[in-house]
Amino acid sequence: MYSQGLIGADGRTDETPEFLEAFQQRIDAEDKIEPNDAMPEGYRRTLVRQIGQHAHSEIVGMLPEGNWITRAPSLRRKAALLAKVQDEGGHGLYLYSAAETLGVSREQMTEELHSGKAKYSSIFNYPTLSWADIGTIGWLVDGAAIMNQIPLCRCSFGPYARAMIRVCKEESFHQRQGYEIIMTLAQGTDAQKEMAQDSLNRWWWPALMMFGPHDGDSEHSDQSMKWKIKRFTNDELRQKFIDATVPQAEYLGLKIPDPELKWNEEKGGYDHGEIDWNEFWSVVKGNGRMNRDRIKARRAAWDNGAWVREAATAHAEKRRARKMAAE
Amino acid sequence: MVNTTPLWEVFIRPRNGLAHKHVGSLHAADEVMALQAARDVYTRRGEGNSVWVVPSAAVTASDPDQAGENFEPTGEKIYRHPTFYEIPEEVGNM
Ligand SMILES: [Fe+2]
Ligand SMILES: [Fe+2]
Ligand SMILES: [Fe+2]
Numbered sequence A: 001m002y003s004q005g006l007i008g009a010d011g012r013t014d015e016t017p018e019f020l021e022a023f024q025q026r027i028d029a030e031d032k033i034e035p036n037d038a039m040p041e042g043y044r045r046t047l048v049r050q051i052g053q054h055a056h057s058e059i060v061g062m063l064p065e066g067n068w069i070t071r072a073p074s075l076r077r078k079a080a081l082l083a084k085v086q087d088e089g090g091h092g093l094y095l096y097s098a099a100e101t102l103g104v105s106r107e108q109m110t111e112e113l114h115s116g117k118a119k120y121s122s123i124f125n126y127p128t129l130s131w132a133d134i135g136t137i138g139w140l141v142d143g144a145a146i147m148n149q150i151p152l153c154r155c156s157f158g159p160y161a162r163a164m165i166r167v168c169k170e171e172s173f174h175q176r177q178g179y180e181i182i183m184t185l186a187q188g189t190d191a192q193k194e195m196a197q198d199s200l201n202r203w204w205w206p207a208l209m210m211f212g213p214h215d216g217d218s219e220h221s222d223q224s225m226k227w228k229i230k231r232f233t234n235d236e237l238r239q240k241f242i243d244a245t246v247p248q249a250e251y252l253g254l255k256i257p258d259p260e261l262k263w264n265e266e267k268g269g270y271d272h273g274e275i276d277w278n279e280f281w282s283v284v285k286g287n288g289r290m291n292r293d294r295i296k297a298r299r300a301a302w303d304n305g306a307w308v309r310e311a312a313t314a315h316a317e318k319r320r321a322r323k324m325a326a327e
Numbered sequence B: 001m002v003n004t005t006p007l008w009e010v011f012i013r014p015r016n017g018l019a020h021k022h023v024g025s026l027h028a029a030d031e032v033m034a035l036q037a038a039r040d041v042y043t044r045r046g047e048g049n050s051v052w053v054v055p056s057a058a059v060t061a062s063d064p065d066q067a068g069e070n071f072e073p074t075g076e077k078i079y080r081h082p083t084f085y086e087i088p089e090e091v092g093n094m
Helices: A017-028 A041-060 A062-066 A075-100 A106-115 A131-152 A158-186 A190-209 A221-226 A234-252 A277-287 A291-304 A306-326 B031-042 B064-071
Strands: A262-264 A269-271 B007-013 B021-027 B050-055
Touching: A041 A062, A041 A075, A041 A106, A041 A221, A041 A291, A062 A075, A062 A131, A062 A291, A075 A106, A075 A158, A106 A291, A131 A158, A131 A190, A131 A234, A158 A190, A158 A234, A190 A234, A190 A277, A234 A269, A277 A291, A291 A306, B007 B031, B021 B031, B031 B050
Parallel strands: none
Antiparallel strands: A262 A269, B007 B021, B007 B050
16 A cells, blocks of 8 residues: 555656656755655656666676575685675565555566566676686675665665665675685685686676766766765766775785776876776677576576465465464 | 454654654554544654554564574674674775
């Protein structure tokens, strides 16, 4: 009932100039928007798309790491990785629930992921080839996610902001366990060091792409900033990430694979080389190494789990009948 | 059998941005009256701007006798906490 019969959920909000003006005033005053509040259809649509995409990313993101659970090099590493992947599943749940308050159903979101209509973060379309990749993912991929997610804790839509607060509390462990893995390798044998460097070489650029296109080329950016769904632009967040990460790589004695990377005293940040946007768009469009595998794995999980959902429903039905007979 | 008035659990949102929080319960014949009564009883001093009422019978609670097996194992899983991982001071906040 809570997420049904919402104003605008049927796409028929009466968007008079007065209504839009009053809505923007609420946003400007840092008032939070809650599910039962009237909101422009575009605001609802943007959030459904963004939260859905974010939820899908958490779920698909379990696959590259899940790939290494059985091969973790020690019990300590295995317990940590298992706990991290479990957290990511939880993050997906918080986010799907936040999206559901906007009147979209879980089934519809799942369907759109499987059909390819909904996107998820392109970073998960790269393969995890070595154990070092598990370290790099925690360090860089969760690190980039944290950069993105901290400002989202102040997002104008209440349920999304609250979900992000929970998520951010859990992310710090993810990044630290990753850095610990990489640090161990970087301080290990030559072969281990090489494994760490090779991993950084493969993940650095895709991690920078996680922040999305340059501000000028970003389709939804301006309106999202105005609605305070976003608080920083893609390029601002990417810069923050680079500035935080470069010293962490230096500490490890690893080299960032960007010959143009240079400290810029004037701006108080690093200058960096250009991102290969052809690669970015190609992966977004489905041509990454793992795109097909990821969706195949998600579909298989859904299809192979059907009997569990059916059995649970049948069991609940049986229990209900037994209870009624006893009364 | 005595016909009892159903019990409702009341949740209040202090202001937008915060989650609804359980504040107490009350008896009312249906959800409309429950909402009115909750508003009268629980929001007289600006406690909130939104009320939820939920039939108490619809709440399924965990068994206190099983609190140990439910909630104690998490205490051993210290690797779920950031402090379990040793990151040198020089690396900075993470
Ligand atoms: Fe996550
Ligand atoms: Fe995330
Ligand atoms: Fe994470």
